[in-house]
Amino acid sequence: MRPPDRFRLALLAGVLAMAVGACSSTPKGRLGPSEAPVYSVRDPDGVRRQVRVNDLLVLASRDMQLGNLDGAESKARQALKLQPDEPDALVLLAGIDDRRGRTRQAGEGFRRAAELAPxxxxxxxxxxAWLCQQGRAAESLVWFDRALQAPGYATPAEAQANAGGCALDAGQPERAERDLRAALAVAPANPVALEAMAQLSFRQGRYMEARAFAERRISAAPATRSVLQLASQIEARLGDHAASDRYLQRIRQEFPQDAGS
Structure with missing residues:
Protein backbone atom coordinates (compact mmCIF):
# COMPACT_ATOMS: atom_id res chain seq x y z
CA MET A 1 0.00 0.00 0.00
CA ARG A 2 1.22 3.51 -0.76
CA PRO A 3 2.76 5.31 2.23
CA PRO A 4 0.15 7.51 3.94
CA ASP A 5 1.96 10.83 3.46
CA ARG A 6 2.03 10.32 -0.29
CA PHE A 7 -1.64 9.46 -0.57
CA ARG A 8 -3.28 11.89 1.82
CA LEU A 9 -2.53 14.76 -0.52
CA ALA A 10 -5.35 13.82 -2.85
CA LEU A 11 -7.79 12.82 -0.14
CA LEU A 12 -7.64 15.98 1.94
CA ALA A 13 -7.36 18.34 -1.00
CA GLY A 14 -10.90 17.40 -1.94
CA VAL A 15 -12.20 18.16 1.52
CA LEU A 16 -10.51 21.57 1.61
CA ALA A 17 -11.68 22.46 -1.90
CA MET A 18 -15.23 22.74 -0.61
CA ALA A 19 -14.44 26.13 0.91
CA VAL A 20 -13.51 27.34 -2.54
CA GLY A 21 -16.68 25.95 -4.05
CA ALA A 22 -18.94 27.47 -1.46
CA CYS A 23 -17.37 30.88 -2.11
CA SER A 24 -18.19 30.50 -5.82
CA SER A 25 -14.61 31.13 -6.94
CA THR A 26 -12.40 29.19 -9.32
CA PRO A 27 -11.59 25.75 -7.83
CA LYS A 28 -7.95 25.22 -6.88
CA GLY A 29 -8.13 21.81 -5.20
CA ARG A 30 -7.95 18.38 -6.71
CA LEU A 31 -11.68 17.86 -6.58
CA GLY A 32 -14.35 20.03 -8.13
CA PRO A 33 -16.58 22.17 -5.94
CA SER A 34 -20.21 21.30 -5.52
CA GLU A 35 -22.75 22.89 -7.80
CA ALA A 36 -25.24 25.09 -5.99
CA PRO A 37 -28.81 23.83 -6.39
CA VAL A 38 -31.23 25.99 -8.34
CA TYR A 39 -34.22 27.17 -6.33
CA SER A 40 -37.40 28.88 -7.39
CA VAL A 41 -37.83 32.48 -6.25
CA ARG A 42 -40.92 31.17 -4.51
CA ASP A 43 -38.76 29.04 -2.21
CA PRO A 44 -36.94 31.63 -0.04
CA ASP A 45 -36.66 29.20 2.89
CA GLY A 46 -34.82 26.72 0.70
CA VAL A 47 -32.46 29.41 -0.54
CA ARG A 48 -31.71 30.64 2.97
CA ARG A 49 -31.15 27.09 4.20
CA GLN A 50 -28.71 26.31 1.39
CA VAL A 51 -26.82 29.57 1.98
CA ARG A 52 -26.53 28.70 5.67
CA VAL A 53 -25.31 25.18 4.82
CA ASN A 54 -22.67 26.59 2.47
CA ASP A 55 -21.54 29.11 5.10
CA LEU A 56 -21.18 26.37 7.71
CA LEU A 57 -19.17 24.20 5.33
CA VAL A 58 -16.82 27.08 4.51
CA LEU A 59 -16.24 27.70 8.22
CA ALA A 60 -15.85 23.98 8.92
CA SER A 61 -13.29 23.63 6.12
CA ARG A 62 -11.30 26.56 7.47
CA ASP A 63 -11.36 25.05 10.96
CA MET A 64 -10.06 21.81 9.49
CA GLN A 65 -7.24 23.63 7.72
CA LEU A 66 -6.26 25.18 11.05
CA GLY A 67 -6.35 21.81 12.80
CA ASN A 68 -9.45 22.65 14.83
CA LEU A 69 -11.19 19.32 14.27
CA ASP A 70 -13.70 19.85 17.08
CA GLY A 71 -14.89 23.11 15.54
CA ALA A 72 -14.94 21.62 12.05
CA GLU A 73 -16.96 18.63 13.17
CA SER A 74 -19.47 20.76 15.06
CA LYS A 75 -20.12 23.03 12.07
CA ALA A 76 -20.29 20.14 9.59
CA ARG A 77 -22.85 18.37 11.77
CA GLN A 78 -24.93 21.57 11.95
CA ALA A 79 -24.87 21.67 8.14
CA LEU A 80 -25.90 18.03 7.94
CA LYS A 81 -28.77 18.63 10.35
CA LEU A 82 -30.07 21.37 8.06
CA GLN A 83 -29.50 19.28 4.92
CA PRO A 84 -29.35 15.55 5.82
CA ASP A 85 -28.42 14.46 2.29
CA GLU A 86 -25.72 17.08 1.67
CA PRO A 87 -22.77 15.18 0.08
CA ASP A 88 -20.19 17.86 0.91
CA ALA A 89 -21.08 17.76 4.60
CA LEU A 90 -20.74 13.98 4.56
CA VAL A 91 -17.38 14.20 2.78
CA LEU A 92 -16.10 16.74 5.28
CA LEU A 93 -17.21 14.65 8.25
CA ALA A 94 -15.63 11.57 6.67
CA GLY A 95 -12.38 13.49 6.27
CA ILE A 96 -12.51 14.48 9.94
CA ASP A 97 -13.18 10.87 10.93
CA ASP A 98 -10.22 9.82 8.80
CA ARG A 99 -7.92 12.28 10.58
CA ARG A 100 -9.17 11.08 13.94
CA GLY A 101 -8.47 7.46 13.02
CA ARG A 102 -12.15 6.47 12.95
CA THR A 103 -11.72 4.26 9.90
CA ARG A 104 -15.14 2.62 9.82
CA GLN A 105 -17.02 5.91 10.16
CA ALA A 106 -14.84 7.54 7.52
CA GLY A 107 -15.54 4.77 5.03
CA GLU A 108 -19.26 4.88 5.70
CA GLY A 109 -19.31 8.65 5.19
CA PHE A 110 -17.38 8.62 1.93
CA ARG A 111 -19.50 5.77 0.56
CA ARG A 112 -22.81 7.38 1.55
CA ALA A 113 -21.77 10.63 -0.12
CA ALA A 114 -20.82 8.73 -3.29
CA GLU A 115 -24.17 6.93 -3.32
CA LEU A 116 -26.06 10.20 -2.83
CA ALA A 117 -24.10 11.96 -5.57
CA PRO A 118 -23.47 9.35 -8.30
CA ALA A 129 -9.00 7.73 -2.83
CA TRP A 130 -10.08 6.55 0.60
CA LEU A 131 -10.40 2.93 -0.55
CA CYS A 132 -6.91 3.02 -2.04
CA GLN A 133 -5.53 4.51 1.15
CA GLN A 134 -6.97 1.53 3.01
CA GLY A 135 -5.14 -0.94 0.75
CA ARG A 136 -8.20 -1.68 -1.39
CA ALA A 137 -6.57 -0.48 -4.59
CA ALA A 138 -8.34 -2.81 -7.04
CA GLU A 139 -11.73 -1.87 -5.58
CA SER A 140 -10.90 1.83 -5.80
CA LEU A 141 -10.44 1.67 -9.58
CA VAL A 142 -14.18 1.10 -10.07
CA TRP A 143 -14.93 4.41 -8.36
CA PHE A 144 -12.29 6.31 -10.28
CA ASP A 145 -13.80 4.98 -13.51
CA ARG A 146 -17.20 6.24 -12.39
CA ALA A 147 -15.70 9.63 -11.54
CA LEU A 148 -14.14 9.89 -15.00
CA GLN A 149 -17.50 9.14 -16.59
CA ALA A 150 -19.37 11.72 -14.50
CA PRO A 151 -20.76 14.58 -16.60
CA GLY A 152 -19.37 18.01 -15.91
CA TYR A 153 -16.45 16.83 -13.76
CA ALA A 154 -14.20 19.89 -13.79
CA THR A 155 -10.89 18.21 -12.88
CA PRO A 156 -10.83 14.68 -14.32
CA ALA A 157 -7.01 14.66 -14.32
CA GLU A 158 -7.18 14.34 -10.54
CA ALA A 159 -9.18 11.12 -10.70
CA GLN A 160 -6.98 9.86 -13.53
CA ALA A 161 -3.83 10.52 -11.48
CA ASN A 162 -5.36 8.72 -8.51
CA ALA A 163 -6.45 5.85 -10.73
CA GLY A 164 -2.94 5.51 -12.12
CA GLY A 165 -1.32 5.49 -8.70
CA CYS A 166 -3.81 2.96 -7.38
CA ALA A 167 -3.45 0.76 -10.48
CA LEU A 168 0.26 0.65 -9.68
CA ASP A 169 -0.58 -0.46 -6.14
CA ALA A 170 -2.99 -3.05 -7.56
CA GLY A 171 -0.26 -4.61 -9.72
CA GLN A 172 -1.58 -3.22 -13.00
CA PRO A 173 1.46 -1.34 -14.42
CA GLU A 174 0.07 -1.00 -17.95
CA ARG A 175 -3.09 0.71 -16.76
CA ALA A 176 -1.04 2.74 -14.31
CA GLU A 177 1.20 4.18 -17.01
CA ARG A 178 -1.75 4.86 -19.32
CA ASP A 179 -3.69 6.77 -16.69
CA LEU A 180 -0.69 8.63 -15.30
CA ARG A 181 0.50 9.84 -18.68
CA ALA A 182 -3.05 10.91 -19.55
CA ALA A 183 -3.26 12.89 -16.30
CA LEU A 184 0.11 14.56 -16.92
CA ALA A 185 -0.88 15.47 -20.47
CA VAL A 186 -3.63 17.63 -18.97
CA ALA A 187 -1.94 18.64 -15.68
CA PRO A 188 1.86 18.41 -16.09
CA ALA A 189 2.52 19.46 -12.48
CA ASN A 190 0.10 17.02 -10.83
CA PRO A 191 2.15 15.78 -7.84
CA VAL A 192 0.26 12.50 -7.44
CA ALA A 193 0.86 11.52 -11.07
CA LEU A 194 4.49 12.66 -11.00
CA GLU A 195 5.34 10.65 -7.90
CA ALA A 196 3.55 7.58 -9.16
CA MET A 197 5.36 7.82 -12.51
CA ALA A 198 8.66 8.11 -10.65
CA GLN A 199 7.76 4.98 -8.70
CA LEU A 200 6.66 3.10 -11.80
CA SER A 201 9.83 4.04 -13.72
CA PHE A 202 11.97 3.04 -10.73
CA ARG A 203 10.31 -0.37 -10.45
CA GLN A 204 10.85 -0.97 -14.15
CA GLY A 205 14.53 -0.05 -13.97
CA ARG A 206 14.19 3.19 -15.93
CA TYR A 207 16.26 5.14 -13.44
CA MET A 208 17.03 8.26 -15.46
CA GLU A 209 13.34 8.66 -16.23
CA ALA A 210 12.53 8.01 -12.58
CA ARG A 211 14.96 10.76 -11.56
CA ALA A 212 13.31 13.24 -13.93
CA PHE A 213 9.84 12.49 -12.59
CA ALA A 214 11.02 12.64 -8.97
CA GLU A 215 12.68 16.03 -9.53
CA ARG A 216 9.53 17.36 -11.20
CA ARG A 217 7.45 16.06 -8.29
CA ILE A 218 9.66 17.75 -5.68
CA SER A 219 9.45 21.02 -7.61
CA ALA A 220 5.67 20.80 -8.04
CA ALA A 221 4.58 20.64 -4.37
CA PRO A 222 6.00 20.42 -0.84
CA ALA A 223 8.04 17.25 -0.51
CA THR A 224 6.71 14.31 1.48
CA ARG A 225 8.81 11.74 3.26
CA SER A 226 7.88 9.13 0.68
CA VAL A 227 9.04 11.13 -2.34
CA LEU A 228 12.34 12.04 -0.66
CA GLN A 229 12.91 8.38 0.18
CA LEU A 230 12.13 7.41 -3.41
CA ALA A 231 14.47 10.09 -4.77
CA SER A 232 17.24 8.79 -2.50
CA GLN A 233 16.72 5.24 -3.76
CA ILE A 234 16.79 6.42 -7.37
CA GLU A 235 20.07 8.28 -6.89
CA ALA A 236 21.60 5.24 -5.18
CA ARG A 237 20.71 3.08 -8.18
CA LEU A 238 22.26 5.68 -10.48
CA GLY A 239 25.45 5.60 -8.42
CA ASP A 240 25.18 9.16 -7.09
CA HIS A 241 25.53 8.39 -3.41
CA ALA A 242 26.16 12.01 -2.48
CA ALA A 243 22.78 12.99 -3.94
CA SER A 244 21.18 9.98 -2.25
CA ASP A 245 22.58 11.09 1.10
CA ARG A 246 21.33 14.65 0.56
CA TYR A 247 17.77 13.37 0.22
CA LEU A 248 18.20 11.29 3.39
CA GLN A 249 19.46 14.39 5.16
CA ARG A 250 16.33 16.24 4.07
CA ILE A 251 14.21 13.48 5.60
CA ARG A 252 16.06 13.84 8.90
CA GLN A 253 15.63 17.61 8.84
CA GLU A 254 12.06 17.88 7.55
CA PHE A 255 10.54 14.74 9.10
CA PRO A 256 12.49 14.24 12.36
CA GLN A 257 9.56 12.42 13.95
CA ASP A 258 9.91 9.44 11.60
CA ALA A 259 13.34 9.78 10.00
CA GLY A 260 14.44 6.58 11.66
CA SER A 261 11.46 4.50 10.47
Missing part, protein backbone atom coordinates in the same frame (compact mmCIF):
# COMPACT_ATOMS: atom_id res chain seq x y z
CA UNK A 119 -22.93 12.09 -10.90
CA UNK A 120 -20.42 14.06 -8.80
CA UNK A 121 -16.95 13.19 -10.04
CA UNK A 122 -15.24 14.84 -7.06
CA UNK A 123 -17.25 12.85 -4.52
CA UNK A 124 -16.66 9.57 -6.36
CA UNK A 125 -12.96 10.37 -6.57
CA UNK A 126 -12.83 10.97 -2.82
CA UNK A 127 -14.29 7.56 -2.06
CA UNK A 128 -11.90 5.89 -4.47
Missing amino acids: QRGDVLNNYG
